[in-house]
């Protein structure tokens with residue numbers, strides 16, 4: 109095993125062994141507390157430009173399979189693990205995690221104290237970092253590069269705050285996911301959803317297909333008219349990387365959808381964009397929520413769900429009172445904070461009371477994660493069905 113070094117922007121350094129590809133990578137270092145689901149994490153486009161530290165010590169035990177990826181490639185900028193499995197064991201495994209990282213050129217590091225790194229990030233907040241191994245550790249004349257040199261390279265990486273990244277992960281061409289066999293009642297037409305791909309995970313259209321929905325997945329750059337041309341019963345905005353404060357095009361696009369009272373559902377980045385479209389602000393969390401066991405309360409019922417998360421930003425809205433005061437001259441009416449994280453009171457869901465629109469900050473598609481929040485897809489289908497009936501009655 110050859111040497112690798114993890115260098116944080118504040119100068120902290122952790123020495124370990126090469127894992128995955130050899131070379132250099134920089135990004136925002138974040139930690140994920142999931143004990144399962146590393147393959148879904150690696151392939152989640154929301155991790156674009158982030159180096160992910162896994163807090164679970166054994167990673168790679170079940171190798172990599174062909175069924176679980178959430179997109180067509182690994183998106184993490186770098187991977188940090190304590191103790192990778194030497195020999196994966198699963199009937200579905202096609203290759204080891206190390207082989208998969210090497211094949212996709214993802215630089216990683218193993219054998220470091222991931223708990224110490226995580227505690228440091230919890231105290232100091234997430235920051236930029238770099239992983240260096242092989243040639244990246246020596247200069248042109250073959251001498252070891254001083255640590256200050258590596259740290260300077262880290263400090264040149266672009267920060268996550270202010271980053272507009274959806275366009276870098278979004279699909280180039282529209283594609284359609286058809287409803288699953290037997291999911292559309294005989295004689296009925298399938299509902300049509302236009303899903304704006306800001307970094308969509310493949311399980312999301314799948315969850316809609318299970319409920320008799322046809323989903324057109326469209327690039328982040330679409331205009332409102334492109335959406336209307338597809339005659340949607342509902343519009344969906346996906347999860348995705350980057351800072352919602354920079355998502356100007358997406359906010360304008362969503363306002364065009366809300367103005368037309370088309371039923372809307374958003375997940376994660378989609379929730380932040382709904383917040384912004386309604387006139388609320390967003391802010392960066394100190395170290396975010398990334399894992400599969402976050403307790404979230406549905407404030408209408410008091411029921412608590414255990415949920416999957418991956419977010420570093422959040423919507424800024426008061427938790428006092430039944431509704432958030434209308435913004436933008438009340439253009440979109442009343443808004444309620446529907447869900448809240450019980451660990452830290454972060455806003456985890458929004459619901460419009462005068463428009464058919466709602467969103468959550470967490471991941472009801474649950475890949476990987478518990479399925480407690482699957483009801484939200486049923487709620488979206490109900491909203492589309494009811495709005496359709498209402499529209500028909502109005503004509």
Ligand SMILES: NC(=O)CC[C@H](N)C(=O)O
Pocket residue numbers: 154346347348349350351352375376377378418419420421422
């Ligand atoms: N998974 C997501 O959609 C993340 C949204 C946003 N990039 C954040 O970090 O908060």
